[in-house]
Amino acid sequence: EAQVTQNPRYLITVTGKKLTVTCSQNMNHEYMSWYRQDPGLGLRQIYYSMNVEVTDKGDVPEGYKVSRKEKRNFPLILESPSPNQTSLYFCASSHFQGFEQFFGPGTRLTVL
């Protein structure tokens, strides 16, 4: 089954404790992206990657890191999480250029 998987689905952590949210896709997509969804702000793009070893900042990259060492994986790293990073996070993938993205089920992160 074609899908984008994210882990964990739910996470409660404390300020400053480094965490990684994993994202994996099995569709051989070149384009992968991370978004956060907040009430009243919709979906905002954090980072995206056009292919392996190629990453670019989206609209709200501050406080986040990403890496793309393999085509299928695109982890999101929060080196020192803060409460303002409490949000619902979505990973997405698509063929080149990002059209018609397939989204994962979301990761709900709470930073205390």
Place this chain on the structure above:
Amino acid sequence: DQQVKQNSPSLSVQEGRISILNCDYTNSMFDYFLWYKKYPAEGPTFLISISSIKDKNEDGRFTVFLNKSAKHLSLHIVPSQPGDSAVYFCAARGPSYTGNQFYFGTGTSLTVIP
């Protein structure tokens, strides 16, 4: 600053009638527009798209209209069905010099009343 805006947070429509969801954008360099549908506790799913060189694209019950001069697009659902009840996001792809960055609206929650 929100470059893609959905000014109606919610919309209620009777089953069988037309649903019209609206979206406005500010950047005339956007070259591709998409609509996504989202159910609770799930990720968004792609619905329909339109290139900036077209003014209409149709797929079954769903039609997207693009008015570039007004920087406005709309999604028409005819006829509306209860299963269409979801949050709808409008999205736009940024100009080529920004790479392949996407901008989403805040969403419109559609309720189709049986």
